[in-house]
Amino acid sequence: MTAIPEPIFDHLLRMTDRRGTFEHARIAVPDPEHGYCTDDMARVLVVATREPGLQRTLNGVARIALQFLNGAQALTGACRNRMNSNGNWVDEPAVEDAWGRSLWGLGTAAARSDVVWARQSAILQFERGAQERSPWPRAKAFAALGAAEMLAFDPEHRAARLLIIDYAASIAESTGDPSWPWPEPRLTYANAVLPEAMIAAGVVLEDGPLRQRGLDLLAWLLDTETSGGHLSVTPVAGRGPGEKGPAFDQQPIEVSSLADACARAASVDSDPMWPDGIRAAAAWFEGANDLGQPMWDSDTGGGFDGLHADRVNRNQGAESTLAVLSTLQHAQRFSAVPQ
Incomplete structure (x- = not known):
């Protein structure tokens, strides 16, 4: 297995002043305007x-x-x-x-x-x-x-x-539709947080059915957002029943949300799909995506803001940078788990 890179915090530190972390950047230069x-x-x-x-x-x-x-x-x-x-x-x-x-x-x-x-x-x-x-x-x-x-x-x-x-x-009741079990009519943004929260709540409350519903829903989402052996995540415009990918523009937050959820799932369930999902998320930033392009600056740790149909948005805002750092943190912990 290719070695998982370590998170690099140089760009995050450059983006942060005494008040906070600037939301946006122009390429790698912090943009205080917003x-x-x-x-x-x-x-x-x-x-x-x-x-x-x-x-x-x-x-x-x-x-x-x-x-x-x-x-x-x-x-x-x-x-x-x-x-x-x-x-x-x-x-x-x-x-x-x-x-x-x-x-x-x-x-x-x-x-x-x-x-x-x-x-x-x-x-x-x-x-x-x-x-x-x-x-x-x-x-x-x-x-x-x-x-x-x-x-x-x-x-x-x-x-x-x-x-x-x-x-x-x-939490909304299950749709009962195996082809679209998602509790909303469309996938939108930070989607994996919904099943992750179900898993977390199920564990805390010792509610086995809720925990399992979260795991099942996350497995469905991971399958839905995988194509051609790599992640092909929901774009900004969302994704509904019957809509096929790849679709753009794809945001790093979708990938890091999947990594977060898979890490939580792996802590309570032994299925190898969860470590595999974390590795796929890290690989997306390394270039295993619909354009075959890296989505971060491996020298500074800056994350690129979006994957478009024909190019990478190379602005390195806070959300994208934190998405790659978070994903690599998880991937480092699971890098020794056998595939």
Whole structure:
């Protein structure tokens, strides 16, 4: 098996200043014009705290992310998403994806950071955010992942348990259609977070059917997003029943979401498809994709923003960079698993 490259954090560090990580870049140059967003800073916190001791320089990045997320939260627990380059918030607190991702990042930091103050800050912020509930499926799913991380750290954490109970109760019933078991009429974005959250909730709540539904749904998604021996993920416009690929433009977040979900599945199920899925996600960034082109800068760790029908978008924004770093973190852990 080809050696899995290690994550490289140079570009992430270049994209990060004292306030946060810039959302966009022009090729490899940070673009302050569009400022920062909570979605990205939650991802930063996940990546920076997932591997305690891996990169001591990442402790500083985690501190910036925690401070950003703290500022994003209202006292109610709702969350702002956008800050301009002058450090001013430009939207109102809400319970959309930024809220869910914030809880995901905070739960991960509480469970995995090796810095005491970081864990304590993450717990306080998580408890504030966990007061809220969201009607949006992906926001709820990200929040449930954060709750599962918190419960791994503290199995008696009441707010996390209540949040994940409410999440499980909100999951739509199965469609009953084996050709389209997906709980939505179309695949859209960050799709794998839905089955991943089902798996996590099923494990925490000792709900075997929910856990199995998540595994089955993830297996279907992985099969649907594989073509010609490589990943061919859902494009920005989505994918519905009967629609065939390849379709463009494809976003790195789809690939990293699959890697996240496969890593969780591999932690509770021995089927080799899950490590294989993680390796396929890493290979997508290395060039095993519909254009046969690398989707990252292997010298700096910058991730390319999109795979179009005729070219690679070589801008290296925060979301894409964090997608490749997260995927390679998982792939490193599973690189020794036999194929």
